[in-house]
Amino acid sequence: MYFDFYSVNDWISTYPTSVKTVYKLYTTRDYDINHRIIESNKYILLYTFDGDGLVQVDGQVFQSKSNTLIFANASKSLAYKCASDTWNFWLFEFKTEPFLLKTNYLYNIPFTMEFSNLCDHTLLSLKEGQQQLASAYFHLFYSILAHKLDNNMKSYDLTVIDKSLEYMKDNIKDFSVQSLSNFLNIPTRTLIYIFNREMGTSPLRYFQGVRMELGKEYLESTTMNISEISQELGYYNSGHFSATFKQYTSVNPVQYRREFNLRNMG
Incomplete structure (x- = not known):
């Protein structure tokens, strides 16, 4: 086994x-590492350029090939294990904002000379005490x-949006961005980034729109009073619902229902 690394x-x-940490590892079959201390607010990038290994993240196992x-x-x-005669890979510990890719997911992408040079420069700069350059x-x-x-x-983002919309509708009374993040098993900052990129707004603002559109449906198609509609939408104060609805539609719920009924008379 051979390795080159540096950590600050x-x-x-x-x-x-x-x-913070960069490893370049050339491992053999006896390589088997289990992390005892988990820092949940950091990311690991592991890029295999030769051989096979197993990566275990919170009980989920990924087979990392060349x-x-x-x-x-x-x-x-978090654990790593060589699964062939050799397993050679780069490993980086890092933080970033926002996170651009899906976590705990295996991607296939050729390891190029450009990538190799950038990895080498990152490790060398860290060794030379130039953490910002690294x-x-x-x-x-x-x-x-x-x-x-x-x-x-792009495909992943659209799947996230689709599942988010279903979750919002199913959890209209007790929705939170954190609960949606937990349901999708992605970091909150990644979820917010995807919504801003694909929908032009945050998950919370998007949910408010979903809730107001559902409120309009109740006003148009039921005889429920404002208090009942407020409770159905997760508002325990009808005044709060009315104020939010007016911000969204420019009229309060009573006016909206009256105008809708007038437009559809006869």
């Missing part, structure tokens, strides 16, 4: 991406990866 003690708080990478965000357990090199590497995987991301 602290994160850079003033830079959008901060890299030209695959995984972005891991563990909260309970983070800049890594951010470039990470951004190029995100760009090349954009088609996969």
Whole structure:
């Protein structure tokens, strides 16, 4: 087994991406590592350029083969194990905002000379005490990866939006962005980024729109009073519902129902 690595003690708080640890490992069958201390607010990028390995993240196992990478965000357990005669890979511990790709997911992407050079520069800069420069090199590497995987991301984003809409409708009374994030098993900041990119608004604002549209349906098609509609939508104060509805439609619920009925008379 051969490895080259460097690690620093602290994160850079003033830079959008901060890299703290870099490993370049050439492992053999006896390589088997279990992390005992999990730092749940950091990410792991593991890029295999030769051989096979197994990566376990919170009980989920991924088979990492040549030209695959995984972005891991563990909260309970993280382990690596060589699954062939050799397993050679780069490993980075980093933080970034926003996170552009799906976590705990295996991507297929060829390892190019450009990628190799950026990884080498990141490790060398960290060794030379230039953490900000190392983070800049890594951010470039990470951004190029995100760009090349954009088609996969687009499909993934649309799936996230579709599942989010279903979840919002099913949990209209007790919705929260955190509960949606937990349901989708993705970080909250990633969820917010996807909504802003695809829908032009945050998940919470989008949910408010869903709730107001449902309120309009109740006003148009039922005889429920405002208090009953408020409760159905998760508002325990009809005044709060009325004020929010007016912000959304420019009229209060009573006016909206009256105008709707007048338009549809006869």
